[in-house]
Structure formats: structure tokens, C-alpha cells
Amino acid sequence: MIQCEDGAKLTSVTIIDQTGGTVMTAYGGVRMPTAGGVSNYYNINFKAAVPIMKGYALKVTTVTG
Numbered sequence: 865m866i867q868c869e870d871g872a873k874l875t876s877v878t879i880i881d882q883t884g885g886t887v888m889t890a891y892g893g894v895r896m897p898t899a900g901g902v903s904n905y906y907n908i909n910f911k912a913a914v915p916i917m918k919g920y921a922l923k924v925t926t927v928t929g
Contacts, residue, residue, distance in 0.1 A: 865909045868895055868926050874908050875925040882919025888912055 868874050874892030881887050892908035916922075 866892065866924060869928065870895060871928070873927045875927060876923075877908060877910075878923040878925075879912075879914055879916070880921045880923055882917070887920070888914055 866874060866877060871894070873894045876889055876891050878889045879887040890908060890910045890912070
């Protein structure tokens with residue numbers, strides 16, 4: 865689960881292996897600036913059975929408005 869600031873858009877989360885290859889990419893959404901929806905709590909929530917090994921990186925791309 866990843867939570868950005870109010871009104872921010874989480875474009876994607878990418879897991880990159882030690883050689884620079886993409887293991888997995890998940891796409892997020894916009895967090896509402898006010899209460900009233902699930903997106904008020906998080907921008908992305910996903911389950912992945914990807915073991916994170918030595919040298920792996922988690923790249924999170926966001927846009928604020």
C-alpha cells in the first residue's frame with residue numbers, strides 16, 4: 865500500500881531487478897483531496913508474490929497537482 869499527499873496521482877510502481885530489468889509494474893490512481901472514498905486512504909494497494917532480492921529497487925512515480 866502506498867499513500868501520497870492529498871490530490872496527488874501515483875502513476876506507477878515498478879520493481880526493478882539487479883540488472884535493470886523490469887520485474888513488475890502496477891498502476892495507481894489519484895488520491896481524493898477530501899474525505900468520502902477509498903482513495904482518500906491510499907493511491908495503490910496490490911498484492912504481489914515477487915521476492916525482493918539483493919540489488920532490487922522499487923521505483924515509485926508520482927505527480928502532484
